[in-house]
Amino acid sequence: MHTEQDKADFSQRLQTALKLAGLDTLSGANLANRFNLRHPNQPVSTQAFHHWLTGRSIPTADKIDTLAKWLDTSPEWLRHGRMALDCGSVSADELLLLSYFRALPPEKRRALIVLLHQSG
Template sequence: MTEKTEFAQRLRDAMLAAGYPDRPAVLEREFNSRYWGRSVTFQAVSRWLRGQAIPSQDKLQVLADWLRIEPQALRFGERAALAVREQRNRWEDPLFYPEREAVEAFLALPSAQRKVVRDVIMAFAKTAEPTDSAK
């Protein structure tokens, strides 16, 4: 299966799981009633359902919100969504609060200072030996 056909299957499955028939007319109506941008055509949503196209990220987000599925799961599958959840959980672990605080402080710096800090971090990363705890 191709990436597009796998997406189409996930979209059809999500529509059915949400209680909607997996028909283009339904998808067109429900999507356009939620999307703030230019309406999509019947032909466009038909291509999504047939595995001929994948919607842009903004449209994918609207689909995911409507169908109550994580955007990563809809676009890339459950394994990708699980990987994102694991990273998010790791980031939210209290052991990582000092790192989160440092990243937030880094992001608040002016761009010239962020470049210096980035260069220092990259220099350390190149010279550091990988350890089991870094994995």
């Protein structure tokens, strides 16, 4: 069972991914329709998509996979907030940067992600 914090965290990651993809200004109905065009299984309602955005529910694994492909992110990050890293190839500077990033409050993390995405 998902905790309320799990749902809230997923919602924040989904909102960040939508913002990075330039889709954050679309309506819930538009987002649900765009999702359904990509999802091979049963479509979702506007209400279901709204529940994902507001932290009331977390989609099933197949829906997270579709979201991740659509939003150009990993399913693991979208679901759990973690990225699979090959630690053998991560430099000391990258690990230091990660430690600084983890120390930031969530709103500053999101702002930094958006800033870095726009710079790339």
